[in-house]
Amino acid sequence: MEDPVGKPFPEAGGVARVRLQPVPDVATETSAPRASATSWERRYSACVIGCDVFATVLVIVSAVLVLVEVTGRPYLLHASGTATAILCALPLNRAWSQHVLGEGAEEFRRLGRALLTAGVVVALAGLMFGALDVQPWVFFAVPVVGLVALPQRYLLRRFLHRARHVHGTCMLPVMAAGAPATVHDLIQRTRADAHVGWHVEAVCTDSGTGEVGGVAVAGRLDEVAEQVRRGGYRVVAVTSDPYWTPARLQRLAWDLEGTGAELVVAPVLMEVGGPRLNVSGVLGMPLLRVSAPAFTGGRRVVKEIFDRATAAAGLVLISPVLLLIALLIKFNDRGPVFYRQHRVGRDGHTFRMIKFRTMVVDADRVRNELLTANEGAGPLFKMRRDPRVTRVGAVLRRYSLDELPQLFNVLGGTMSLVGPRPPLPEETVSYERAARRRLLVKPGLTGLWQVSGRSDLSWDESVRLDLRYVEDWSLALDMVILWKTARAVVSGRGAY
Incomplete structure (x- = not known):
């Protein structure tokens, strides 16, 4: 039990009083400067705000000019x-908050909201x-502002x-x-994902x-606040340790x-995040609620509609490209254009996945002779210089053009x-319990594995990324x- 702030002393009438002494301000106990927004943060925020204002003014002024030309009225009040x-x-909607600018999908969600x-x-x-x-302003002007502001924010990011x-700057x-x-x-x-902008300078x-x-x-766990005041750190990241009891974490929050x-506490569930984690107060206690992953429901229906509609539109738009690739494959060795292979889909059901053929006709038979040269991770079979790949197939694989026919699978x-x-059926035989959770949702033409290294990923990293998608799926993700897939395909990074 803590000692009282002051000792009671008797007064006339026998009423005890307490001498109240001022509580020392922890933040002023040292002369260290207070951590504040750095110059690059202020510049970046100013650029985002300026771009949003520019997009708004540009679209609204353009809308006024168009309406004046069409109707003869300026609609200045509406504008x-x-x-x-x-x-x-x-x-x-905190779309200009420094905590979300430049990081993750939350920035774009707030912009859309x-x-x-x-x-x-x-x-x-x-x-x-x-x-x-007001219909033109609601259904045209406001959405177009988003179409202009979104790429501007992306370029800034x-x-x-x-x-x-x-350069290792802006950290x-x-x-x-x-x-x-x-x-x-x-x-x-933090070192592997430098784009997050965290640089651990002390421990x-x-x-x-x-x-x-x-x-x-820099010191012990009970000296964190003191070290922060000395060093002016912007983020205090608390990771698991028996020392961190609820009372000590609360005291640390007060001391900071x-x-x-900013105090950041890493939860025990390291791979669960995004929309599934919510903090709520129950009986005066802050509780971290972990909702079940959504494998069905309204959002999944929207995803299904979006997938099939986009696949249909994509097949129509790229049909000349598909025809050109088919002719190149056919003229290369006179073999079949498409390669069909059994893959494992949602809930373990198999289906026939269709791709452009990139290997020689008898590639499956030759595979057994190349097992000793396998460079794939885990149960995967991969070779950087696979002798079975044709000249046309090498180009198609580098830019993932061989996967375009999978749009037919999406449409179906x-x-x-x-x-x-x-995955292939033989891969799933050796799946552990964690890896089998990949089969709770439909496989994708692209995914986190595609935009995070593709064939260069280790097996464990590939599984971790797939599970992260399964657990934390959202339309924004x-x-x-x-969007990132387009960049990865153009660069050809990690594909072979």
Whole structure:
């Protein structure tokens, strides 16, 4: 039990009083500067806000000019109201928050939510004030602002990530505190994914000495707040350790108030995140709720409709390319154009996947003779210089053009545009329990494995990425993966 702040002393009438002494402000105990937004963060935020304002003004002014040309009316009230609704909805939906700018799909979700809010506000205002001619502003102006703002934000993000990967700049200084093993894992992840922008500069462990993953240990776990005030770290990442009891974590959160540092606590469920994790208060306790992964329901219906509609449209648009590739394959060795192979789909059901043929006709028979040269991870068979691949097939594989016929599988419902890699039946025989969870959803034409290294991934990393998609699937994640797939295919990185 803590000692009282002051000792009671008797007064007239026998009423005891307590002498209240001021509680020292932890943040002022040292003269270290308070961590604050760095210059690059302020510049980046200003660029995002400027681009959003530019997109809004550009689209609204263009809409006014078009309507003046068509109807002869300027609609200045409608234009100003729409612009105001958009520019107010963006900060209200925290679309300009520094915590999401440049990272993950949340930035784009907030942008979309803000524009949806603005559209609803404009529509309701039109109904309230009898301005029923707001349809062009709701269904044209607001969506087009999104179409202009989204690529601008994406380009800014590309510049930011390039600065982090190539030059090691625009990073946030991080203090990691926890068990050496979990801190080491965090350090390795931040180095592998430099685009996140975390740079672990100091570590606190139970011993308080030595180094972890090449980073010097600055102190013990009970000295984290003191070290943060000295070093001005922007992020305090707490990893698992028996030392971290609820009371100590709460005290650490209090001690970090006023330092400008953000406290981040890594949950025990390291591979579960995104929409499945929610914090709620029950009986006065903050509880981390983990909802079950959604394998059915309304969102899956939307995904199904989107997959088939996109596949149908894609097949129509790229039909000349498909015809050209088919002719090249046919003229190369006079063999069949397509290669059909049994793969395992959702719930373990097999289906025939269709691809452009990239190997010689008797490739399956020759495979047994090449098993000793296998370079694939786990149960996969891969060779960087597979002698069975034809000249045309090598080009098709490099840019994943051989997979385009899988759009027919998507159209038929056996595959999805985005999902885990479709495995061979012999691969699934050796699956452990974790790997078998990949079969809970339809396999995809692309997925996290496609945009994270493709054939260069280890087996464990491939399984981890597929499970992450299965557990944390969302429509926004699908959009991000499809966008990144285009980049990965154009570069040809990791394909053979």
